[in-house]
Amino acid sequence: MMSKMLKRMITSIQIQNTLKSFFTEIGELSYFAGRFFKEVFTRPFEFKELLRQCYKMGNRSLFLVGITGFILGLVFTLQSRPTLLEFGAQSWMPSMVSISIVREIGPVIIALICAGKISSGIGAELGSMRVTEQIDAMEVSGTNPFKYLVVTKIMAATLMIPLLIIFGDAIALFGSALVENLKGDVSFQLYFNKVFDAIEFSDILPATVKSFFFGFAIGLVGSFKGYNCTKGTVGVGEASNSAVVYTSMLLFIIDFIAVFVTDIFFEI
């Protein structure tokens, strides 16, 4: 009897501690985001570093995003084709693929890929800078490391992820058009005419707006995990790993909210 009660008490304490640490983390992340908004509008602006980060995140992710987008469009079309053929609805392929990719699959998949590459990269970079006292060295030299390192990275991710998503969507549609061209004798011109007929403003705007939030989440969580890294080199690994996990989770939450809001304004 006593043992059961003791077990229940221990479980209850463990749940309490887990909840406490979860809400503490949420609070700290919110404070971190608040500090970003405070610092982003104050001088000095770190344009040079912002451009460097944009190049690093944007240009160096192009290949990965391109490959992912191409395979995404290719596989999606190949998998959908037999079903549409069965119903004699293969002419719907361009509109179905384009709406799915532009509205949902493209932004989410590419944001997840970028979470793996960019968010973990930021987490690892800032984490290693923290444990090797490089951030302290910046602070001692009279530079605001938060502004120089964090604000520029979050800004760059917020600006670059939407561009990467647009690029990835375009490549995915090209992959899809290629399959249709090879398997269905549909010309590229006809395919893209049908794509642009099908896509409307209400498909592009919400997807673009949410991709800015995806970018912000990727930059924010990676920076938060790296900047607050402790426990030496083990901590760097943890920061990098948890940056990906938390960002991925946050991306799905943002996506859910975005779909909900889009439904209110555009009636999907």
Place this chain on the structure above:
Amino acid sequence: MEPSKNIGPILRIKDLKKSFGDNHVLNGFTLELFEGENLVLMGKSGSGKSVMIRCLVGLMQPDEGSLEIMGKDISKLEQKEFNELRTQLGFLFQGSALYDSMTVRENLEFPMRQQNKTEEESLKLVLEALDSVGLRDAIDLMPEELSGGMKRRIALARAIILKPKIIIYDEPTTGLDPITAKEIIQLMRNIQQNYKTSSLIITHDVDCARVISNRMILLIDGINYAEGTFEELSVNKDEKIQAFFK
């Protein structure tokens, strides 16, 4: 350069206290550094040396006590004023703390970002600092291409780039082989003579303390347990003091 005690301390720490939970690391530590002086601070690992300097440069908030740099109480300064004051401090980190993603030149230019210097002026200062540490040829190298001793020299060059009045050395010879350690100690002496700086040196290295110190403080149990010249302390009969010189 002989220390000048006539014009008051350039750096003053008074009754500094800092605890982490029940662990009282500093219990009223006091220190005064005079112009042109090389003050060596020795203490066991975990005795609070690093905590003290982190409080001094604003990386940590003390629980109690006052910290004055060049007559200014840092707790009363605005962040902008404190950042300006920080340019008068050079800091050599134990692990060098060079920025991995930047070249040696960019590392050295980094502290000058708020100084509105032209490219020519910056380059001149960078070359001057690199000449002081004998590594002019390393200007375009990345930190990963440097040996441990070279990294320490470049970090030293970065610490002196703005010609600070005070340089704080956090274990400058730790992790280096004896020959490189001697070279670093010699460099520290040269810099002190050429740049007329005051130095606060935290070290475990008795050789370093012997060669470079004008005065020493032994930090034990969070307070300045003993103070004096190397010669005075090295012949002291107190067991706790002798433990440092064995």
